[in-house]
Amino acid sequence: MKFLILTLFLFFSFIQLVASTEQQYTSVFSFGDSLADTGNFLNSGAVFFPSISNLPYGMTYFKHATGRCSDGRLVVDFIAEALGLPLLPPYLGKEKDFHRGVNFAVSGATAMDRSFFREIGAELLLWTNMSLSMQIGWFEQLKPSLCSTTKDCNDYFNKSLFLVGEIGGNDYNYAFLSRKSIEQVKTYVPKVVETIIASTQRLIEHGAVNLVVPGNLPIGCNPLYLTVLRSPNPADYDAITGCLKPLNQFSMYHNALLITALEKLRLKNPHANIVYADYYNAALQLDLFPFKFGFIHGPLITCCGSGGGPYNVNVSAFCGAPGSRLLGDPSSYLNWDGIHLTEAGYLNIANGLLYGPYADPPIIHYN
Incomplete structure (x- = not known):
């Protein structure tokens, strides 16, 4: 009996020790585009995508439109919830106390500034001028209200998580939708990556030490691209997905x-914890094994749209526009509006980042 009691004591002591080493974040700062935007684009006017301001956007969790490009929560929302933090308020919203975190992401945002798209002839397609550089500028303006001295800032940001994206996807979206070839757009990639890295370095110089930088999604599985950039060559399509x-x-x-x-x-920054978030494989698993994740409908079919055809996408009448409709319960679909995923899709990606294997180390981990 004494041996059993001692064993149990050591076991629970070990569990307590491991739990005590878990990284505790007290705030989250998010940057990026529509995969992370919790209301900035809507609050800026949403001129190029007005349907985002109405149901069925937001129908699943919030029961009203919030400016999120989905039926409910996004990856950033699930991360905040898992960390025991409130959902991040948009920087351009009514909330002004950002000590527990804030979201700078804007739907349609790019890594590159507007001048780049003017050079490549894609400027007229831009949804917004609020690039990654501008978002970090907002953070720099906000920083003095968060901490006052170097020590205060170091203590504060040591317990902060910085989500630098997803960003860069729209840089390519605007180029591809301007009918640039893949070979042409590939020449832009080093510049886009360089800009993401420079922005991440800028945050590190301001005191960020815990940073997650996501890669891009598998855009070949995007129903919009499958509709607009369809290929006459069957060999261009993956036989499984x-x-x-x-x-x-x-x-x-x-x-x-x-x-x-x-x-x-x-x-260059050995003191910083810089984690790559593998959005590509996290999302591709959902396309490869949809039934395993609860998606009973084809993963390439858009839940909310008005297009008919194989993907239910109509580029002149997206979700929320007259004539659009829901095909069913969003939780049984992976794709929401032809561009973005459903809450159920984002939940699965978030879990892969929070607990592995699509972030190394996972966001919630034991040291």
């Missing part, structure tokens, strides 16, 4: 360059 292989190979090219650049950034 139905995704466009050349576009997915492009995403992998971006991610490979980003991973290499992040390795160099770690060497």
Whole structure:
């Protein structure tokens, strides 16, 4: 009996010790585009995507439109919830106390500034001028209200998590939708990656030490691309998923360059914890094994749309526009509006980042 009591004591002591080493974050700062935006684009006017201000956007969790490009919560929301923090308020919203975190992400945002898109002839497609550089500028303006001295800032940001993206996807979206070829757009990738790395370095210089930098999604599985950039060559389509292989190979090219650049950034900043978030494989698993994750409908079919056809996408009438409709319960679909995922899709990606294996180390981990 004494041996059993001692064994149990040691076991529970070990559990308590391990739990005590878990990284505790007291605030989260998020940057990026529509995969992370919790209301900034809507609060800025949402001129180029007005349907985001109405149901069925937000129908699943919030029961009203919040400015999120989904039926409910996003990856950043699930991360905040898992860390025991409130959902991040948008920087351009009514909330002004950002000590527990804030979201700077804007739907349609790019890594590159507007001048780049003017040079490549894609400026007229831009949803917003609020690039990653502008978002970090907002953070720099906010910083004095969060901490006053170098020591205060170091103590505060040591317990803060910085989510630098996803960003860069729209840089390519605008280029591809301007009818640039894959070969042309590939020449832009080093510049986009360089900008993401420079922005991450900028945050580190302001005191960020815990940073998550996501790669791009498999855009060849995007119903919008499958509709607009469909190929007459059957060999361009993956036999298992139905995704466009050349576009997915492009995403992998971006991610490979980003991973290499992040390795160099770690060497430059050995004190920082810089984690690559593998959005590509986290999302691709959902396309490969949809039933395993509860998606009973084809993963390439858009839940909310008005297009008919194989993907239910109509580029002139997206979700929320007259004539659009829901095909069913969003929780049984992976794709929401042809561009973005459902809450159920984002939940699965978030779990892969929070607990592994799509972030190394996972966001919630034991030291």
